[in-house]
Amino acid sequence: MQMKIRRAQPDDAEVLASVARRSIQISASPWYSQAHLDQWASAFSGKSVLGAIADSVVLVAEDADCVRGFASLVASPTVRCELNLLYVDPHFTGRGVARALIDAVEEQARVNDVAELWVDASIPAAIVFERLGYQVRERYSKRLGELAYENTWLSRRL
16 A cells, blocks of 8 residues: 555544544444444544644655545643554555554644643554553543443653
8 A cells, every 4th residue: 555644634533433433433342332432433433623724743654645534633731742542444455555644743743842642542542552652641531421431541751
């Protein structure tokens, strides 16, 4: 796969929201109930992703002009910097898309002089991040609506 990474544009918002919803419903299904998946996926709309594009650095992985995944860097001078919103089209998992996006976000963080990158990861994402050298800092229960999700804070020195 010949993949390129680019910065998201506002007109990407609907496609990225669709990738996130499919990723949640399919890729996360072994770890969560259908109620959890539905609640989580419902948080993604074109409007919510448009907000992320405006408030952070959202990077898109594509090949043949088709979006395969996206991730974001949320950087602030007053709080820790986070790799956020890592979602890969479920038909392209296991093909290096997540790794390419993580590498690109880490590089963007280095450009911004970030010394340590944090991630608040779901169960399946935490597995990926641990394999890539991120250290578990805290496992906790996160609430979304009425439901609790097991999540993990991880970080990595850059």
